[in-house]
Amino acid sequence: MIGIHRGGAVVADRIERELAQQHHILRGNLDISFYRDDLDTIAPNPEVRPSELPFDINGKTIWLIDDVLYTGRTIRAAMGELFDYGRPAAIRLAVLVDRGGRELPIHADAVGLTTRADPRMHVELMHDGAWRVAQRQVKS
Template sequence: MQEQKTILSEKDMARTLDRLASEITERRGDDEKLAIIGIQRRGADLAERLKDLLDSRLGRKIPLGKLDINLYRDDWTNLSRQPSINCTEIPFDIESASIVLVDDVLFSGRTVRAALEAVLDFGRPKRVELLVLVDRGHRELPIRADYVGKEVRTYEEQHVNVLVSERDEEDKVVLIKS
């Protein structure tokens, strides 16, 4: 039996994304080479929302990309099912850009490692910062987020699921215990 607890409601998610956009604006608002790349799938959805918030705050269009990291994963040959391949779209020059890499949940750090490798295949950015909606701990690699929506202490057997209206018809973050 699964036990489920909501840790961010729709209103909480909107407020959290607004705060994260403010943090980016404070740190990087003057950077003309600021760009956002969302990790497919839900990280890309969150990145689109952040882009809209930043466009409004900064009065300019922030470049947005979407990154599929499945072929860069170090565990894809061990997965019980084949990975679902999504598209990568980076319609701007990464060279010397200040990239904010967006993902929904930070756990082991392996997704971020794969994303960094994928980004570097497109060029050498000036910097890459990581933004996550939820940091649930249990790192296997020395990776940390620069922008964190919510830190949640979890047990390894728990899962954090981010639901977004673009895919799931509702916005919320739930903690699931098997």
């Protein structure tokens, strides 16, 4: 199970805690900053951190975890990065919120909440004790 930094890693930690009693799960986190397709317009985030994949992914089934699924570009970047670590048997995608607005042919295998958010809205997962989804207006 591999969380996408930052939100996806938090969700993956939570799922891991639920499953840890019955299953042994290998955990990793990806920071996809260096695999983005928009470097020409946006500099890497100051909170960029190293990807941590402390196991061999060759031949394994990987569950990729993210908090919010939107355009699909993050997932494309994450899959690109995974293939630089090896050749997994399969990659599945689980997200807590699918907000619609896909720009690539990418689909989640497991979704917590499906909603349709306006493109001008920024959807963010908050986890201050309780989990909630916040929407806020983005400039222009």
